[in-house]
Amino acid sequence: MFDIIGKRFRYFLISGVIILIGIISLASAGLPRGIEFSSGSMLTISFEKAVEHDEFQEELNNLGYTDAIIQQTREGEFLIRTHELTTEEKGQIENALAARFGELQETQFNSVSPMVATETWWTTIWAVVGAAAGILLYVTWAFRRMPKPLHYGTCAIIALVHDALIALGVFSILGAILDWEINLMFITGVLAVIGYSVNNTVVIFDRIRENLTRGIGADFESTVNNSLVDTLSRSVNTSLTTLVVVLALLLFVGATIQNFVVVLIIGIVAGTFSSVFIAPSLLVVWDNGEWGRFIPWLKPVKAKV
Amino acid sequence: MTRKNAIVLIIVLLIFGFALWTMLPIDAERFGRKGLNLGLDLVGGVHLVYQADFTENATGGEKRADMQRVLLTIEKRINKYGVTEPIIQQLGDDRILVQLPGFTDIDAAKSLVEQTGFLEFREVELDNAGEPVYLEDYLEQAQLRFIDTGETSDRVFVNEEKNPIAFLVRDGAGTRFVDVEDNSVNQTALQDYGKSLSWIPARGDDGTQITGDFLANAAPVMSGEVVPKPQVSIEWNAEGGKLFDELAGRLYNSGAYGTPQRALGIFLDNTLLSAPQIREQEYHGSGVISGDFTINEVEELANMLKSGALPMPLEKPPLYQEKVSATLGADFIEMSWMAGLIGIILVMLFMIAYYRLPGFLASLALVFYGTLVLALFKLIPVTLSLAGLGGFILSIGMAVDANVLIFERMKEELRMGRTLGAAIEAGFSRAWSAIRDSNVTTFIVCGILFWIGSILVAGAPAKGFAATLAIGVAVSMFTAIVVTRTLLRLFVGGPLSRKTALFSVDRGKK
Numbered sequence: 001m002f003d004i005i006g007k008r009f010r011y012f013l014i015s016g017v018i019i020l021i022g023i024i025s026l027a028s029a030g031l032p033r034g035i036e037f038s039s040g041s042m043l044t045i046s047f048e049k050a051v052e053h054d055e056f057q058e059e060l061n062n063l064g065y066t067d068a069i070i071q072q073t074r075e076g077e078f079l080i081r082t083h084e085l086t087t088e089e090k091g092q093i094e095n096a097l098a099a100r101f102g103e104l105q106e107t108q109f110n111s112v113s114p115m116v117a118t119e120t121w122w123t124t125i126w127a128v129v130g131a132a133a134g135i136l137l138y139v140t141w142a143f144r145r146m147p148k149p150l151h152y153g154t155c156a157i158i159a160l161v162h163d164a165l166i167a168l169g170v171f172s173i174l175g176a177i178l179d180w181e182i183n184l185m186f187i188t189g190v191l192a193v194i195g196y197s198v199n200n201t202v203v204i205f206d207r208i209r210e211n212l213t214r215g216i217g218a219d220f221e222s223t224v225n226n227s228l229v230d231t232l233s234r235s236v237n238t239s240l241t242t243l244v245v246v247l248a249l250l251l252f253v254g255a256t257i258q259n260f261v262v263v264l265i266i267g268i269v270a271g272t273f274s275s276v277f278i279a280p281s282l283l284v285v286w287d288n289g290e291w292g293r294f295i296p297w298l299k300p301v302k303a304k305v
Numbered sequence: 306m307t308r309k310n311a312i313v314l315i316i317v318l319l320i321f322g323f324a325l326w327t328m329l330p331i332d333a334e335r336f337g338r339k340g341l342n343l344g345l346d347l348v349g350g351v352h353l354v355y356q357a358d359f360t361e362n363a364t365g366g367e368k369r370a371d372m373q374r375v376l377l378t379i380e381k382r383i384n385k386y387g388v389t390e391p392i393i394q395q396l397g398d399d400r401i402l403v404q405l406p407g408f409t410d411i412d413a414a415k416s417l418v419e420q421t422g423f424l425e426f427r428e429v430e431l432d433n434a435g436e437p438v439y440l441e442d443y444l445e446q447a448q449l450r451f452i453d454t455g456e457t458s459d460r461v462f463v464n465e466e467k468n469p470i471a472f473l474v475r476d477g478a479g480t481r482f483v484d485v486e487d488n489s490v491n492q493t494a495l496q497d498y499g500k501s502l503s504w505i506p507a508r509g510d511d512g513t514q515i516t517g518d519f520l521a522n523a524a525p526v527m528s529g530e531v532v533p534k535p536q537v538s539i540e541w542n543a544e545g546g547k548l549f550d551e552l553a554g555r556l557y558n559s560g561a562y563g564t565p566q567r568a569l570g571i572f573l574d575n576t577l578l579s580a581p582q583i584r585e586q587e588y589h590g591s592g593v594i595s596g597d598f599t600i601n602e603v604e605e606l607a608n609m610l611k612s613g614a615l616p617m618p619l620e621k622p623p624l625y626q627e628k629v630s631a632t633l634g635a636d637f638i639e640m641s642w643m644a645g646l647i648g649i650i651l652v653m654l655f656m657i658a659y660y661r662l663p664g665f666l667a668s669l670a671l672v673f674y675g676t677l678v679l680a681l682f683k684l685i686p687v688t689l690s691l692a693g694l695g696g697f698i699l700s701i702g703m704a705v706d707a708n709v710l711i712f713e714r715m716k717e718e719l720r721m722g723r724t725l726g727a728a729i730e731a732g733f734s735r736a737w738s739a740i741r742d743s744n745v746t747t748f749i750v751c752g753i754l755f756w757i758g759s760i761l762v763a764g765a766p767a768k769g770f771a772a773t774l775a776i777g778v779a780v781s782m783f784t785a786i787v788v789t790r791t792l793l794r795l796f797v798g799g800p801l802s803r804k805t806a807l808f809s810v811d812r813g814k815k
Binding site: 207 | 621622628630637643644645647649651659691692695701702705706717735742743745749751753756761766
């Protein structure tokens with residue numbers, strides 16, 4: 001029999017370290033925002049002939065776009081990310097590039113004004129907060145017949161914040177290394193992960209609810225552990241089937257929605273971990289009144305026997 | 306097999322057959338819907354959002370009326386370009402969304418929307434004998450020459466839909482026919498339109514062309530001598546009133562009532578809006594356009610007369626612009642189907658390997674699931690963007706979740722020594738609360754995503770994802786609970802029901 005709850009502080013430590021690394025990265029490197037959140041223009045140009053990245057950069061520098069971010073997306077195709085371009089400015093860039101490198105095609109163009117960017121940013125923040133609040137209320141309501149229903153809601157929310165923090169931290173690191181930016185698809189992915197994580201947590205809580213009602217297990221701690229073990233194969237199997245299709249999505253659809261797919265992958269792994277190892281353990285910690293153990297210089301309120 | 310289960314099975318098979326017929330072939334027309342509705346990021350196209358720049362003291366009512374007019378004007382312009390199924394909508398109070406699927410020249414699209422339409426008045430060209438000139442008169446000429454030599458500006462010819470078919474111009478390349486985009490037109494292509502009138506600019510005595518700039522107001526009214534009929538009343542400004550009376554006097558005297566000589570051509574961007582007859586010699590600054598109009602037509606005409614230019618300027622550059630090329634979209638679709646197919650096969654293999662017979666039945670339910678979801682996408686219809694396809698594919702992985710929950714419970718019950726029938730019923734009823742509560746949280750998130758997708762300027766991906774995921778989760782609850790259970794019940798009491806290995810339970814070892 002697995003004893004997950006007994007080793008709960010070991011799992012808290014693992015999560016704590018991962019989240020800490022993420023927070024350090026967020027604090028130092030930040031989270032690069034895409035144009036949807038920060039305004040600007042994104043222009044993808046593909047040439048008939050191959051063009052060197054350096055030469056392309058040089059031509060843009062000549063045009064005065066020294067602060068533009070340039071990425072080579074494939075052979076002879078470049079993505080330029082810069083301030084909000086007017087029709088005339090875009091025309092100038094394309095004419096100058098065509099004059100130097102020959103025939104070109106504008107494959108994609110996207111431009112967002114500062115007003116819309118600010119709006120989008122705040123709306124998505126409120127959406128994430130709203131989703132968390134809605135879930136807290138619902139989980140508390142769903143477990144209203146249990147003693148301390150708010151515990152269930154709160155622990156589900158802590159698990160969800162845990163997953164979101166890990167996703168943000170990983171993206172901050174990816175942003176620093178690979179120039180990835182967060183966009184609306186990223187936020188969509190984060191919200192999907194939130195839903196997925198709570199979905200898993202609720203299945204385990206549901207088993208705890210059932211086992212408590214039926215009076216299985218010597219005390220709360222062992223009931224929670226039994227419930228976890230009962231649902232373990234379901235937790236793993238559902239994560240596997242979901243992970244399989246998301247990997248298929250990553251392999252085939254790839255670059256265009258990679259933000260979204262990568263968030264989902266991180267979220268599924270983190271969400272499964274938090275549902276199994278964090279959320280139920282927190283219920284026990286709360287029930288035992290062990291919060292003091294998270295703060296090393298305080299003595300545990302109630303020593304473990 | 307119990308009678309109740311047999312009935313449910315028949316209903317399930319009927320739904321499956323119906324869904325299959327609706328979905329296949331994917332391009333076929335069913336209930337007036339043809340093919341799947343694909344988003345802009347999949348078919349390519351242009352997406353623009355404009356901010357209307359109202360004056361500070363515009364009231365709410367004025368803004369609403371102006372927004373209506375601006376949408377109408379933009380729609381007219383775009384329809385003339387022949388874009389299929391453009392979307393022109395109001396966003397919030399003062400924003401305009403323009404989506405042109407399949408139209409990828411973003412600069413042309415922008416100038417089309419941003420241009421201020423040109424409202425002008427024209428009269429019919431007359432020959433030396435005072436007779437109206439038709440296109441066929443020009444086509445008969447050996448050498449193209451203007452017939453009314455006093456007027457050197459372009460002639461416009463319109464078709465029965467009142468849209469311009471050709472212009473006769475004189476420029477550096479000589480006198481020639483051109484189309485809307487200034488390309489030369491072959492005369493033989495115009496033979497069918499021989500009876501089109503030749504419209505020349507209407508001018509006052511000093512040669513000033515009468516344009517929309519001289520119009521002070523236009524409004525729909527109900528009036529008439531015997532029976533009130535819908536009409537448009539127009540008012541000119543001081544100079545316009547003078548110019549118009551000069552024109553009216555001339556037209557009045559050049560032909561009988563009802564002849565082309567007496568017609569006043571009202572043109573917006575070279576499309577003939579209306580060609581009312583001049584009834585009087587003098588109008589003193591106001592008049593009515595009467596005819597066989599409906600109330601809607603009158604309102605529309607008054608709008609067009611007033612908003613030859615847009616009712617308010619649009620802020621430039623647009624708040625949001627996006628252009629996706631069509632070739633990218635085609636690749637996405639193919640790759641997404643591939644990902645979906647591979648995903649579904651892998652999930653099936655996993656389910657069969659792990660849960661054996663129930664897993665096989667769940668795989669059948671998954672086929673049912675995929676068919677039903679796609680049929681719903683087609684019927685509702687759901688606009689499938691790349692994110693929407695992603696949501697659908699993700700939902701495949703999550704669709705078996707309810708089955709996994711149920712099968713795990715069934716295994717526990719079988720291990721405790723229950724019969725297959727009892728284990729199935731216990732598995733389903735015990736798993737239900739978990740399935741219900743866990744899916745509600747997914748619906749909460751879908752609701753919030755759908756909401757932000759609806760209010761954000763570029764929120765379509767979030768909305769598409771939310772819609773497909775929510776439909777997917779709802780359908781998966783149905784397939785996992787009804788379809789799989791019905792299929793499983795077929796085995797109750799049969800020879801296979803005692804072979805617990807088929808249900809991945811090894812009773813002997815435990």
